[in-house]
Amino acid sequence: MSDSSTSPRRGSKLWNLLLVIPFVALLWVPFYNSIEPTISGIPFFYWYQFLWVFITSGLIIVVHRKNGE
Amino acid sequence: MHWTAIIVFLLLFGGVTVMGFLAAHWRRGDLDQLNEWGLAGRRLGTIVIWFLLGGDIYTAYTFIAVPALVFGAGAIGFFALPYTIIVYPLVFLILPRMWSVAHKHNYITAGDFVEGRFGNKWLALAVAITGLVATMPYIALQLVGIQVVIGAMGIGTVGFIGDLPLIIAFVILAAFTYTSGLRAPAMIAIVKDTLIYITVFAMVIVIPIELGGYAKLFAMIPPEKLLLTPPTGTSLGQFSAYATLALGSAFALFLYPHTVTGVFSSSSRNVIRRNAAYLPAYSFLLGLLALTGFMALAVGVDKLPEFAPQFAQYKSNFAVPALILHSFPDWFAGVAFAAIAIGGLVPAAIMSIAASNLYTRNIYVKFFRPDCTPKEEAQNAKIISLVVKFGALVFIIFLPLQYAIQLQLLGGIWISQTIPSVIVGLYTRWFNPWALIVGWGAGLVSGTWMVASLGFQSAVFPLAIDGLTVPGYAALYALAINFAVSIVLTPLLNLVHMTRGTDETEATDYQFDQPVTETRAPAA
Numbered sequence: 001m002s003d004s005s006t007s008p009r010r011g012s013k014l015w016n017l018l019l020v021i022p023f024v025a026l027l028w029v030p031f032y033n034s035i036e037p038t039i040s041g042i043p044f045f046y047w048y049q050f051l052w053v054f055i056t057s058g059l060i061i062v063v064h065r066k067n068g069e
Numbered sequence: 070m071h072w073t074a075i076i077v078f079l080l081l082f083g084g085v086t087v088m089g090f091l092a093a094h095w096r097r098g099d100l101d102q103l104n105e106w107g108l109a110g111r112r113l114g115t116i117v118i119w120f121l122l123g124g125d126i127y128t129a130y131t132f133i134a135v136p137a138l139v140f141g142a143g144a145i146g147f148f149a150l151p152y153t154i155i156v157y158p159l160v161f162l163i164l165p166r167m168w169s170v171a172h173k174h175n176y177i178t179a180g181d182f183v184e185g186r187f188g189n190k191w192l193a194l195a196v197a198i199t200g201l202v203a204t205m206p207y208i209a210l211q212l213v214g215i216q217v218v219i220g221a222m223g224i225g226t227v228g229f230i231g232d233l234p235l236i237i238a239f240v241i242l243a244a245f246t247y248t249s250g251l252r253a254p255a256m257i258a259i260v261k262d263t264l265i266y267i268t269v270f271a272m273v274i275v276i277p278i279e280l281g282g283y284a285k286l287f288a289m290i291p292p293e294k295l296l297l298t299p300p301t302g303t304s305l306g307q308f309s310a311y312a313t314l315a316l317g318s319a320f321a322l323f324l325y326p327h328t329v330t331g332v333f334s335s336s337s338r339n340v341i342r343r344n345a346a347y348l349p350a351y352s353f354l355l356g357l358l359a360l361t362g363f364m365a366l367a368v369g370v371d372k373l374p375e376f377a378p379q380f381a382q383y384k385s386n387f388a389v390p391a392l393i394l395h396s397f398p399d400w401f402a403g404v405a406f407a408a409i410a411i412g413g414l415v416p417a418a419i420m421s422i423a424a425s426n427l428y429t430r431n432i433y434v435k436f437f438r439p440d441c442t443p444k445e446e447a448q449n450a451k452i453i454s455l456v457v458k459f460g461a462l463v464f465i466i467f468l469p470l471q472y473a474i475q476l477q478l479l480g481g482i483w484i485s486q487t488i489p490s491v492i493v494g495l496y497t498r499w500f501n502p503w504a505l506i507v508g509w510g511a512g513l514v515s516g517t518w519m520v521a522s523l524g525f526q527s528a529v530f531p532l533a534i535d536g537l538t539v540p541g542y543a544a545l546y547a548l549a550i551n552f553a554v555s556i557v558l559t560p561l562l563n564l565v566h567m568t569r570g571t572d573e574t575e576a577t578d579y580q581f582d583q584p585v586t587e588t589r590a591p592a593a
Contacts, residue, residue, distance in 0.1 A: 019158035026151040027316060029308040033297050041284020045296055046360070049150045053353045056154050060161050060346040 015066040022056040070223040071394070077403025078222065078410070081264070082238075085257050085411050089245030092252040103177060103447045106250035107426045108334040111172065115340045115347075117255055121419075122331045122344060123351045124258030126153070126322065129214030129413030130207070130477075132265070132358060137385040139362025143294025145307050147359050148314045153352035156319040161345035164323060165338040166495045169581040170574055172333075178423075179329050179491050180431035186494050188570025189502035190435050195509050196487050197431035200326040203480030204424045207325075208461040209473040211413035211420075212239070216465070217383050218406035221390035232466050238410065243458045246418045247451050251334055254418040261415050264408035266354065268393075271405075273357045276364045276396050289367040304538035310529045313542040320492070321485045321544060326423035327416060338582050358389075365392040417458070425453035475525040479517060482528060485544040486512035486551050495579065500555050501562040502570050508555030516547030 025031065032048040039047050096112060098105035113121065131149070138146030167182070176182045179200065184193035212235060219234045245253045280286050287295065297307035322328055335341050365371075370391035371380050379387045393405045429450040434441055441449070464473060490505045519530040520543055530543040562568045 016162060019162065022155055022158060023316075026155055027312040029297060029311050033299065033308070035296065038284075038287075041282065041287055043287055043295060045144065046147075046287075046356075049147070049154075050353065050356055052151070052154050053349050053356065056157060057346050057349040060157060060342075063161070064342050064346060 015063045018059050018063055021059065022052055025055075026052055071221075071399050071402060073399035074222050074403035074406060075224070077400050078218075078407045081260075081404065081407035082410065085260055085414070086241050086245065088256055088260065089241070089249060089253040092245070092256040093249040095252050095256060100248075100250055101444045101447050103426065103429065103443065103450055104175070106447050107177060107422050107450055108330065109251040109255055111334055112336050113255060113334045113340070114336050115343050117259075118331065118335050118340050119344050119347055120258040120262050121255045121334070122328070122348060123262050124254065124412070124415040125327050125331050125419050126348075127265075127351050127355055127412075128207075128211055128416040129409050130210040131355065132409055132412055133214045133217055133386050133389060134210075135355060135359050136362035136365065136389045139359045140365050140388040141362075141385040143290070144297050145311060145314075146362060147356075148311050148318075149359060150352060150356040151311075151315040152318040152322075153355055154349060155315060156322050157345045157349055157352075159319060160323060160348070161342055163492060163495065164332050164341050164345075166579045167323075167329075167491075168332055168335060168338055168341055170495070170578045173578045173581045174574065177333065178326065178427045178430050179324065179487070180427055183490050183494060184431070184435075185573045186498055187490070187500075187502035187505070188572060189506075190431075192490055192502045192506055192509075193431050193435070195506055196490055197427045199483050199487050199509075199513075200324075200427050201424050203484040204326050204420050205457065205461060206464070206473045206476035206480055207327075208417050208420045208424075208458065209464040210477055211417040212461060212465040213386070213470060213473065214413040215410045217386055217390055218409050220379055220383060221387070221394060221406060222402075235465070236462065238414070239458060239462050242414050242418055243421075243455050246421060246454050246458070250451075251330065251419065251422055254415045254422075255334075257411065257418075258415045261408065261411040262351075264404060265412055268405040268408045269354050269358050269361075271397070271401065272361050272364070272393070276361070276368075276392065279396060280364065280367055286363060286367050290363050294363075294366070303536065304531075305540060307540070310540040310542070313545050314529070317485060317542040317544040317548075318481065320488055321481050324484045324487050324491055326427055327420040330419055330423040330426065361389055361392060365389065368392060368395060370395055417461070421454045421457045421461075422450075424457045425450040428453050428457075475520075478525070478528050479520055482516040482520065482544040482547055483513055485548050486516065488548060489552060489555050498572055499559065501559040501568055503562050503568045504555045504558035507558055508551040508553075511554040512547040512551030515550045516543050519543040519546060 026049065032045055034045065035043040037044055093100065096110065098110040100106045104110060135146060135149045170176065171182060174185055176185065178197065180193040180197035183196045184190055215238055216235055224234060277283050277286050297311055300306045300308055323332070332341060365388040370376055370388060373395065376387065376391045379391065390406070393402050397405065429446055433449055434446055486509050489500060489508060493500065520528055523530065528543050529540050530546055532539045532541055532546060
């Protein structure tokens with residue numbers, strides 16, 4: 001952490017690619033436009049998208065850590 | 070009249086008003102400087118920015134309109150959820166660059182950046198005007214949120230007496246924005262968001278229990294509203310509309326002047342990065358809120374006789390207020406309505422500050438008073454913030470609501486046309502500034518034409534490609550035209566050397582960070 005604030009970090013850019021995943025998962029609608037499987041009566045279409053709130057937030061945290069603060 | 074609700078509402082609203090004025094003294098700065106009044110001195114840390122941007126992005130209008138869309142149109146209204154998810158990787162990757170260059174060069178608006186980057190004040194003017202025009206109807210729509218909850222408490226909103234509560238709310242808003250600047254909404258946002266979280270969680274817990282659980286709730290929704298219309302042989306149905314609305318809205322979001330203002334007021338790059346990870350909490354909230362549209366549908370609030378007059382007046386925008394009145398005791402309805410109304414004040418204040426920053430920096434000082442002092446600059450911005458709000462108020466009182474909604478729809482399309490200058494500009498200045506101006510114009514005209522061809526009713530344009538209809542967000546289609554024109558014209562215009570302009574920024578400016586971090590200094 002000590003020297004990372006001054007020097008540009010090359011190579012860490014690869015971690016940014018993780019952030020492409022939410023775009024694919026959410027913009028390709030055929031992945032999730034269905035009722036089944038339901039979770040306690042909630043259709044897939046809804047819980048899948050809610051799930052991605054947490055996955056995306058987690059991915060951002062991972063990339064942030066890996067890039068160094 | 071719901072007296073208990075009105076009393077609770079007034080108490081909360083009054084408390085917030087006091088807070089707005091006291092905010093002038095918070096982290097005291099010289100409010101005669103635009104930097105201090107309009108960006109709170111660029112000293113806001115992670116937590117305040119979380120509340121500020123949360124209050125800024127998820128507005129009163131969002132809280133009324135998203136459930137209303139789900140209530141009326143079903144699954145398509147849910148696009149707000151993927152939109153507010155994919156926006157955060159973009160925030161994480163792009164906005165720290167914007168923050169850095171702005172901090173380094175003391176840019177206050179996106180127009181300032183574009184002028185510094187491309188050395189062309191006309192391009193900056195185009196960006197500033199787009200921001201202003203897109204923001205005005207947005208402010209007006211915040212008033213709609215306030216108006217609807219006032220109506221919900223049984224206070225008539227017809228005629229001058231009916232408009233009076235709204236006028237009072239706006240005079241209060243105008244006064245504390247004038248005296249405290251961005252500090253006021255930053256402070257109020259903390260109260261507002263807390264109230265909103267309480268309200269939404271109460272709704273998504275209590276109402277489904279009354280209905281018999283989530284399984285029952287979804288079972289009560291007509292099947293055609295539960296999922297998107299799948300593609301057929303000749304059309305991509307709602308699939309392409311859903312994805313393009315989400316993507317286009319995500320890109321447009323941080324071009325809006327009020328978002329830019331919030332970002333620029335952060336104290337460091339890391340404040341923005343951390344918030345990219347934590348702001349999705351609001352997206353979760355927004356998703357839950359979208360579900361309340363289904364709850365309103367399941368309860369059938371529009372068929373309850375006691376709400377008939379308000380539904381006639383506010384249409385599906387009344388779905389959520391009606392659901393609240395139907396499901397909760399009066400005192401809690403007061404809390405919920407205060408949350409929505411204060412939820413309108415915060416973004417309206419930030420938007421008016423952002424709009425006046427734009428006008429002052431990129432129009433007034435640049436074109437009319439190049440030699441004005443910092444104090445005059447700040448004073449001018451304060452006055453403009455009053456003018457902007459007065460304009461929004463006049464808009465809502467004298468023009469049909471439909472105009473504000475349509476203009477806001479168009480605003481999203483227009484603001485997207487500044488992507489090549491502002492977002493792409495953060496990475497490259499390959500584009501010729503005059504080519505960008507022409508491309509911007511082409512995007513504005515084509516986007517407006519697309520929406521006009523739909524009678525200003527929808528932003529989803531049914532593009533026909535070789536017999537296949539691809540319904541998509543007009544902002545993206547117009548942006549494609551914009552890019553095409555800018556790319557073709559750039560090499561041509563570059564032949565005329567003087568059109569290039571000079572770049573005052575350097576590559577390292579985009580990585581610039583504060584020497585001292587605002588929190589948690591390294592222990593060593």
